[in-house]
Amino acid sequence: PTAAGYGMALAEDGTYLWATQANEVWRTALPSSWTAPAAGAGAGSAITIPVTDILRINETVMPEQQSSLEVELNNSEGTYDSPGSGSLAVMKRGSRVNLFIGYHTTSDETSECGRYFIESMEYNRAPHQSLFTIHCVDAWGLLERYSFNKPVQFNSETNDFTVYALIGKVMQAVGGTISYKSRSALITSLYPQLNIHAGESGASVLTRLLNLVTDVIFFFGLAGYIIYPQASDTAAYKYKFP
Secondary structure, three states: OOOOOOOOEEEEOOOEEEEEEOOEEEEEEOHHHOOOOOOOOOOOOOOOOOHHHEEEEEEEOOOOOOOEEEEEEEOOOOOOOOOOOHHHOOOOOOOEEEEEEEEOOOOOEEEEEEEEEEEEEEEEEEOOEEEEEEEEEOHHHHHHHOEOOOOEEEOOOOOOOOHHHHHHHHHHOOOOEEEEOOOOOHHHOOOOOEEEOOOOEHHHHHHHHHOOOOOEEEEEOOEEEEEOOOOOOOOOOOOOOO
């Protein structure tokens, strides 16, 4: 309808679909004018921070709440004076930081163990040191900062979305995806009525959904993975004490 009899008016101009409400306008390209980008066809720009510049790394991994990464760099030569421009153009709020840990040998025995997103950057000075610190959060941190701008209801009249599908909807709010390593039968058979109020964070909604099932979630960048913990699961590693 081009009239807003249902609270929203729709129109298209051959290239875009327009949706208007009293206080906002939405636009998206029509399918005939848009194709999904191929994998790896994004900005593609990246820089590698030399290990000699890294003074300290602090990674805090928390289950089902915000995890964080803090990287402290030596800026005594002014290398990081202009983040967001020049050779550091990709270093800005929201950029992804890939964390590799290991040993630089002839075969480069390193492994990517985490992906975070820059939340803030700061300069500090210590005796005989000029420091540049990058503060990063994971996808859960992004969901904590995202808030729904209007009330939303799911499964209010018909059963359209399972818990698993609803988690996928929440992940889409920050551009994320959802898949699973293992999952319970309940997460794909339970259709809860979900009411989201304006101003509620994505992390709050995700927590409410996870509380309905015994499954857990972990993130690697914007990819969320569901796991259904079982006593028979194979251990990924073991601790050995003297």
